[in-house]
Amino acid sequence: MMQHKHEIISSDKALREKGFRVTKGRLKLLALLEHSGQPLSIQQILTLWKGTPPNVTTLYRSLTSLNLSEVVRRIDLNTGIAHFEYTPDRPHHHHIICNDCGTIEEIAGCSLRALEKEIVHSSKQFKNISTHNLEFFGHCIRCTKI
Amino acid sequence: MMQHKHEIISSDKALREKGFRVTKGRLKLLALLEHSGQPLSIQQILTLWKGTPPNVTTLYRSLTSLNLSEVVRRIDLNTGIAHFEYTPDRPHHHHIICNDCGTIEEIAGCSLRALEKEIVHSSKQFKNISTHNLEFFGHCIRCTKI
DNA sequence: TCACTATTGCAAATTATTTGCAATAGTGTA
DNA sequence: TACACTATTGCAAATAATTTGCAATAGTGA
Incomplete structure (x- = not known):
């Protein structure tokens, strides 16, 4: 409460x-x-x-x-x-979406911080990443069986 | 040619x-x-x-x-x-987009395959990931200076 | 409580994307 | 190459998502 x-x-x-x-x-x-x-x-x-x-x-x-x-x-x-x-x-997180039925599952956590650092390090035009969007797509088990 | x-x-x-x-x-x-x-x-x-x-x-x-x-x-x-x-x-890759001017920079390569495996392993509803969308957002150096 | 200005609702405008249908153009086969 | 079959195209119109303008209302700081 x-x-x-x-x-x-x-x-x-x-x-x-x-x-x-x-x-x-x-x-x-x-x-x-x-x-x-x-x-x-x-x-x-x-x-x-x-x-x-x-x-x-x-x-x-x-x-x-x-x-x-x-x-x-x-x-x-x-x-x-x-x-x-x-x-x-x-906490910041991402999702998996079923291509067939649209079911959304949340994926716990996000481990992309390190990747962001690498990217910023090697990019010429960007020295700053504020956020990112990451979504996975696939078929959930229900839709795979059908 | x-x-x-x-x-x-x-x-x-x-x-x-x-x-x-x-x-x-x-x-x-x-x-x-x-x-x-x-x-x-x-x-x-x-x-x-x-x-x-x-x-x-x-x-x-x-x-x-x-x-x-x-x-x-x-x-x-x-x-x-x-x-x-x-x-x-x-090769499959992603981008960084400038929040201000919309500049798009391509990021070489993608290292998410391992993460996909982990996710599929721990997910109950998904045993198959076909693809993913990943885009980073930030400010390019030109827009940071302004 | 009061003045100032952001927010709301409503109608209408934009913008993105989709659908139906007849005309046209690819494709496989003879 | 010619032919039949059907996917693709263009055009007009329909949907769907999102935005804008404006007057009425409500949140905020003094």
């Missing part, structure tokens, strides 16, 4: 530091994302929303602010639409 | 094996992608096209076929639109 409270407060801070306001809608959106435990698309967010959902436009704008505040991460699962996941208090 | 011819012929084969036809438009598209040496968006392809460009619809359809033939790879650079790059005779 207290921990949950604590997370909300830290998201607050992240937003404020970027000059964004902490609104009820954004908090509810964050709670929804945190709760789902999965990267969600805009449509999925609207479906899961309890009560009157915000306007789609608002959702896009909120997610952009949250993303810039690094409280939410925007990821691309090769589906052509954006997905968003809650990031505070969760 | 001969080498170039050779590459075209192997793309031919890849298309045919998937039951696709080798058309003039597709060959020209492949040549364009190969030549640019960069992942290109649909709009960029149209801009770079010499002579009367194909219809956008055709471009989408051709790129889909080429992608299925594994002669072209569709990648997501977090820009919201699809990018396509030529793959034959080139």
Whole structure:
């Protein structure tokens, strides 16, 4: 309980530091994302929303602010639409997506820091890597059997 | 010269094996992608096209076929639109993209095979990874100075 | 509590991508 | 080479995702 409270407060801070306001809608959106435990698309967010959902436009704008505040991460699962996941208090990680059914599995941890250093070291144009997107694709056992 | 011819012929084969036809438009598209040496968006392809460009619809359809033939790879650079790059005779690799100006630098090689094995080993739902998308983001030196 | 400005909702505009259909062009076979 | 078969193309129109403008509303600091 207290921990949950604590997370909300830290998201607050992240937003404020970027000059964004902490609104009820954004908090509810964050709670929804945190709760789902999965990267969600805009449509999925609207479906899961309890009560009157915000306007789609608002959702896009909120997610952009949250993303810039690094409280939410925007990821691309090769589906052509954006997905968003809650990031505070969760280690950076990646996913495997089933090419057939779309099942998403989270992969614990990420060991690419060393690789980033190497890249920055040998690159001429880049001396700084802020982040990376890594997603794996394959077939889950259910879809392999079929 | 001969080498170039050779590459075209192997793309031919890849298309045919998937039951696709080798058309003039597709060959020209492949040549364009190969030549640019960069992942290109649909709009960029149209801009770079010499002579009367194909219809956008055709471009989408051709790129889909080429992608299925594994002669072209569709990648997501977090820009919201699809990018396509030529793959034959080139080792699998990734990119760094500048968050400010969009500069794309190719990173030679890819060392994720071992990681893929580990993942498959510890995953319950996935026993097979067919591919992965990995892109790094940062600021190029030009944009860092500004 | 008040003034200032970011955020929201709504309608409408963009932009990316897909679909249907008739005309055209590749491909295998004779 | 000619022919039949069917994938591909172009065009128009439909979807789908995302963005923009503007007035009303709500969060923030003083």
